[in-house]
Amino acid sequence: MEEKRIHEFFKRYQDIFRQGLKNEANMEQVASSYATAFIAASPARVMAGQNDEQLKQVMRQGFERYRQLGTKDMTLRGIRIAPIDAHHCLAHVAWTATYDRGAAPDVSIDFDVHYFVQQLDGDPKVFGWVSGDEQALLRQHGIV
Template sequence: MLKQSTDIKSFFEAYAKRSNDALQDPPVEDVDGTVGSFAPYLVESSPQGVMGGANDAAFKKLIGQGFAKYREVGGTAMRVTGVKVTELDDANAMATVDWEFDYKRKTDGKAGTVGFTNRYFLNLAGDTPKIFAYITPDEQQAMQEHGLI
């Protein structure tokens, strides 16, 4: 699993770079690269419930809207600060990924950082890992606590 673990860490470093690039001024959005990180069908679980859907044109649109939302609330950087890989079987792994989201609040210019941890389930059967499910904390609550929304 050592090779797969290294590949998964590199996978999330590239994922984070795309997210970070999308927050820059001017933004550089690689929506196709982000969408390509996901399996043809995926599931999300959060405090709001469980949702699933196809990796299709609607999902691609949501990715672009997500980048715009992060910029709108003052997002300035997104980075991975840790990746722990747990092998589930020969073709699947879970990655516990620690993130930091930097912002400059639009209302008063105050800078800050939101730290959070997501858990991603990846299939390793193809040439590159593909996210087929993920578990996230309450993003809306964190943004409210930081005065971003």
Template sequence: MNTREGQAQALFRSYSRNSNAALLAPDSADIDALTGVFADHFVGAGPAGVMGGTKDSSFPDILRQGFRNYRAIGGTRFEIIALDVEMLDDANAMVRADWEFDYLRSHDGAKGTIAFRNIYFVNFAGGEAKIFAWITPDEAQAMKDHGLI
């Protein structure tokens, strides 16, 4: 594993750890660490379309609210369980991250896990690994399929 691959692995281990902590306690989460994994500008794509964003002053609140929402629907664990880093060139990598989202449904006490793969694009400008793009599956449909929304 080269240095850049190691940086990407470390970035996603931190992202996973901090995402799970934010799910468990959104109001006391290390939001700076979570926002720190993203580039100043980013793009996301999924079944609903493509969106672009800027890591501005509203970004931490958006992340915090997202974790509150996951918790409100019964989320109990949110972690990356497997990573695959593919260097595209000296400055960019594609990372396939397999996530698991465990839940406890409030209306019937049923437990379950939603497994999904996100694909991320990471840039190493300035010597730091930062996520600048991602591709996600239909999260809302998965939540509906599991009776969470």
């Protein structure tokens, strides 16, 4: 698994997320970032899902929620890759989300997400991720 391809993948992922914040995301492109099935874990829950129409709908709703919260940008700060084997890695990805607070100054929040990535014959695909307590972080910074 080439680290360069993983870095390129997450740069594209950042671009896709930014398009979603503008309500311009191509949902086929969004879905193409994920494997046919995936797992997700946070302090709120652990879930498993399929890369299907429901994923696209959940992603649309997620982008809408971020827009309602005033999220205006999502910036990739860094990536640290831990190889697992020839086809899998754990990518520790550092993000900064910037929120428009209207008359108040923008708020930027740093956070990390840990992605399980698989690369077989084609492009890398996310098959899982672990994130922190997003709601607590948003409350802490006065976003919600």
